[in-house]
Amino acid sequence: MTDSLGVPGALPREPSGRAGVLLLLALGAAVLLLPPFLPDPRAQPDLVAGVLLPPGWDHPLGTDHLSRDVFARLVYGGRVSLAVSLGAALLAVTLGAGVGLVAGYAGGRTDAVLMRVVDAALAVPRLILLLLVVALLERIPLWGLILAIGATGWLGTSRLVRAETMRLRTMEFVRAASALGAGHLRILLRHLAPNVAGPLVVATTLAAGDVMLLEAGLSYLGLGVQAPTPSWGNMIFDAKPYLVTAPWVAVAPGIAILLGVFAVNLVGESLGQRFGGHHR
Amino acid sequence: MTPLLEVRDLRVRITLPATTVTPVDGVSFSLNRGEMLALVGESGAGKSLTCLALLQLLPAAASLAAGSTALLDGQDILALKGEALRKIRGKRIAIVFQDAGASLNPVLTVGDQVRETVQAHLPVTRAEAEARAISLLGEMGLPEPATQYERYPHQLSGGMRQRVMLAIALAAEPELLIADEPTSALDVTVQAQILALIDRERRTRGLGVLLVSHDLGVVATRADRVAVLYAGQIVEEAPTRELFGAPSHPYTRGLLAAIPRLRGPFVATSPMPGSVPDPASWPSGCRFGPRCPERFARCDTTPEITRHAPGHAVRCWLSERAR
Amino acid sequence: MNRWLLRRAASAMGTFLLACTLLFFLMRLTPGDPLLRLSEDRPMSPEALANLRAHYGLDQPVTTQFVAFVGGVLRGDLGASIEHGGRPVVSLLRERLPASLLLGATTLLLNFSLGIAIGAWQARHAGRRSERWVDLAGLATASAPSFWVAIVLAWAFGTELRWFPVAFMYDPLLPADASPLAHVIDYLRHLVLPAATLTIVTVGVTARYQRATMLEALAMAPVRAARARGLTESRVRWRHAWPNALGPMLALFGLWLPIVVSGSVFVESVFAWPGLGTLAAEALASRDYPVLMGTAILIAATVVAASFFADLAHRWVDPRLRTT
Ligand SMILES: Nc1ncnc2c1ncn2[C@@H]1O[C@H](COP(=O)(O)OP(=O)(O)OP(=O)(O)O)[C@@H](O)[C@H]1O
Numbered sequence A: 001m002t003d004s005l006g007v008p009g010a011l012p013r014e015p016s017g018r019a020g021v022l023l024l025l026a027l028g029a030a031v032l033l034l035p036p037f038l039p040d041p042r043a044q045p046d047l048v049a050g051v052l053l054p055p056g057w058d059h060p061l062g063t064d065h066l067s068r069d070v071f072a073r074l075v076y077g078g079r080v081s082l083a084v085s086l087g088a089a090l091l092a093v094t095l096g097a098g099v100g101l102v103a104g105y106a107g108g109r110t111d112a113v114l115m116r117v118v119d120a121a122l123a124v125p126r127l128i129l130l131l132l133v134v135a136l137l138e139r140i141p142l143w144g145l146i147l148a149i150g151a152t153g154w155l156g157t158s159r160l161v162r163a164e165t166m167r168l169r170t171m172e173f174v175r176a177a178s179a180l181g182a183g184h185l186r187i188l189l190r191h192l193a194p195n196v197a198g199p200l201v202v203a204t205t206l207a208a209g210d211v212m213l214l215e216a217g218l219s220y221l222g223l224g225v226q227a228p229t230p231s232w233g234n235m236i237f238d239a240k241p242y243l244v245t246a247p248w249v250a251v252a253p254g255i256a257i258l259l260g261v262f263a264v265n266l267v268g269e270s271l272g273q274r275f276g277g278h279h280r
Numbered sequence B: 001m002t003p004l005l006e007v008r009d010l011r012v013r014i015t016l017p018a019t020t021v022t023p024v025d026g027v028s029f030s031l032n033r034g035e036m037l038a039l040v041g042e043s044g045a046g047k048s049l050t051c052l053a054l055l056q057l058l059p060a061a062a063s064l065a066a067g068s069t070a071l072l073d074g075q076d077i078l079a080l081k082g083e084a085l086r087k088i089r090g091k092r093i094a095i096v097f098q099d100a101g102a103s104l105n106p107v108l109t110v111g112d113q114v115r116e117t118v119q120a121h122l123p124v125t126r127a128e129a130e131a132r133a134i135s136l137l138g139e140m141g142l143p144e145p146a147t148q149y150e151r152y153p154h155q156l157s158g159g160m161r162q163r164v165m166l167a168i169a170l171a172a173e174p175e176l177l178i179a180d181e182p183t184s185a186l187d188v189t190v191q192a193q194i195l196a197l198i199d200r201e202r203r204t205r206g207l208g209v210l211l212v213s214h215d216l217g218v219v220a221t222r223a224d225r226v227a228v229l230y231a232g233q234i235v236e237e238a239p240t241r242e243l244f245g246a247p248s249h250p251y252t253r254g255l256l257a258a259i260p261r262l263r264g265p266f267v268a269t270s271p272m273p274g275s276v277p278d279p280a281s282w283p284s285g286c287r288f289g290p291r292c293p294e295r296f297a298r299c300d301t302t303p304e305i306t307r308h309a310p311g312h313a314v315r316c317w318l319s320e321r322a323r
Numbered sequence C: 001m002n003r004w005l006l007r008r009a010a011s012a013m014g015t016f017l018l019a020c021t022l023l024f025f026l027m028r029l030t031p032g033d034p035l036l037r038l039s040e041d042r043p044m045s046p047e048a049l050a051n052l053r054a055h056y057g058l059d060q061p062v063t064t065q066f067v068a069f070v071g072g073v074l075r076g077d078l079g080a081s082i083e084h085g086g087r088p089v090v091s092l093l094r095e096r097l098p099a100s101l102l103l104g105a106t107t108l109l110l111n112f113s114l115g116i117a118i119g120a121w122q123a124r125h126a127g128r129r130s131e132r133w134v135d136l137a138g139l140a141t142a143s144a145p146s147f148w149v150a151i152v153l154a155w156a157f158g159t160e161l162r163w164f165p166v167a168f169m170y171d172p173l174l175p176a177d178a179s180p181l182a183h184v185i186d187y188l189r190h191l192v193l194p195a196a197t198l199t200i201v202t203v204g205v206t207a208r209y210q211r212a213t214m215l216e217a218l219a220m221a222p223v224r225a226a227r228a229r230g231l232t233e234s235r236v237r238w239r240h241a242w243p244n245a246l247g248p249m250l251a252l253f254g255l256w257l258p259i260v261v262s263g264s265v266f267v268e269s270v271f272a273w274p275g276l277g278t279l280a281a282e283a284l285a286s287r288d289y290p291v292l293m294g295t296a297i298l299i300a301a302t303v304v305a306a307s308f309f310a311d312l313a314h315r316w317v318d319p320r321l322r323t324t
């Protein structure tokens, strides 16, 4: 349980899990290491003859309608998309773990009320919640987007953690700790939290995939990452009118999202098998 | 006369992550029409795997080793596949599983499960199959069979479910019944009733019965012959009377000593020390050696099963020496 | 049964009202004033703004607003649209609902029939190389953004190949007196790409779920017992294993609705499908909050109702649940 990802020995055993890890590492390395060698993703060098150029030597993935280099935008956009995913997923899972631990540990009325609220909130699709929130805010900053996506994504995790906590709560070592006079907070943090860590890692991974899709969707609706900062979602939004003349401008970010989410899901799945079943 | 069932050298292998084990290792026996053969042994001896293997119902990790044969009226049923196999299962050989309560499908009525078995094997209309199912349920001693027909398994008691399982097993008038500890989960009176039902079929229809049990006491009154299984091998086989009167294998003697002398729930038994070793760690030489109170030097080599009186075979160096 | 039904219905109603409450306070608590955002591109005098505020009751105390809001929801009054000339939101929703229902029902039908077929096939051949590839393909399609799939399909099968129309639910130029069959075919042709998009991005999850539940069901003792009594393989699978795999699938059905709804916000707007998704996207663009809110409430009601009916169906499928 303690070995973590990133240690080569801890690579998943099954080929698809390995492929996922490698794909993620490759994507991460690309968005971290490539930028110094790339043109400015906001530069519009030639608005007359340089727009919607097909892929070629100078522009490996061509240029968009403002003569910006698509590959450079893809890499910078990847930074943004991956950062938002990671940030929002961590936030969501932290919130979910907090609520779940409290509900599962406190039980009784606290638990009933919290879970009732979670039930109700789950009746409104997350995207719709986000639309309502984000539409009210004018030109949302990146951290605001992370906050909004994170704050709407903890419901499922809280249920998972609650169930796990209730199971653990009745187990011997927690009883023993409580008999020895350990305080509630201490029991929560020292004894329960470490034991739900495995399922939480899985939940974070799967949540990151969901967030990547949500961010892309919001940006596609013009509500997510704001121009001129590129993100995979708003690149597709920008490219839509030129689909017929320059399909690569829209296809490239779409494939990037697909690969990113796929990689994350592969990793999540193999982690899920390691840490015991976790259904979405 | 060819026996109804003749099993030769049955071997079941299980592939585990690290190794391959052989929990059923060369089992042979035969069974005539109208005869009841009891297969007894402690938990883990390989009784259930033997039963499952005969109908090719082994779990995914397990497989039959080449050379295993089971002749039903001279036809090797271990080589059958597809439709030919389907026509044997339930029709000529029926099985009642160890955990019969769990064998009924919770989402179908018990009547449906009897009826579908009738329909799968007999040329009858649905209405005829239904009528037969109801009469079978009645024969198995279920009160108001037409009402029970409509009920779901969870609405019946354990004993009633066992009767339903028996009705299913007998639905297509099989020639052979394999009953894997059909009564171990039931209380004593119901146990006796179920065994009496099986016995009745044997006497009236000439049903052959392979009765599995870990309790010699249960089989004493009903079985014609007994085969004792230990660590995947038969260690002694004899007519019931002879086995009880003159047990030859130290393991059989141990099993007999463990039978409660008094009937009733509070009798302490004297089980043999230890338990059947795991298939991955069978000892070399005689497999019972490490637990055997009469062990001697020769037990480090593997004994063969040998006939020691008419119809009485033993796998033990002691009985060899006695001759 | 009836008492259970009543209790379950009451709990569904409670969940729905609580969801509405949450939506109300979410709107109140989010920084940002709907009317200010609204007036961004419509210059308004302070008096006009104050009038509007009074009109929407925004000058009242929050509790009064809340009571009015819940009362409205219960009466089926979701306020008036800002953009659509003050039309009642409910009548807008009613107008757009059929298109969304058509698309949603088609998608769910395709999703479940294909997903169950693929998943059952996978369970039957679990572990095979070809099965592993199908499994990965399911995960990959579920990883694709729906709007991107929509755009690509529209471009490939609409613009390039010209096989299917890429916008609207029907051809406005088709003469009204054309044969009914022509109208049906016209609808179906328009339905192909949006339904295909939504099915592609959702079917993988259903298939993988069915695979898992079916494998679980096939490993159950009753299935072995069914084989042991010589039933045909298809009867063993579909009559004995499948119903036991169906309960969890019904729960999945309850979970699918919101996903199909969210997906269709994108897919409908890409294909200009005149449903709730497009309505929401339009409302978003014009900051028409009452309409957005109304859509959210309608969706919440649908989701709560779906999970209620999924529970009901589960009891019907599994007799063990009926006795309680
Ligand atoms: N699916 C399996 N995978 C691994 N090992 C198995 C499997 N099924 C049985 N075994 C092993 O094979 C041996 C024989 O099992 P079997 O079920 O035949 O015993 P049994 O004699 O029927 O015992 P019991 O009286 O408890 O039913 C045991 O050691 C058991 O652990």
Ligand SMILES: [Mg+2]
Pocket: B047, B048, B049, B098, B180
């Ligand atoms: Mg057994």
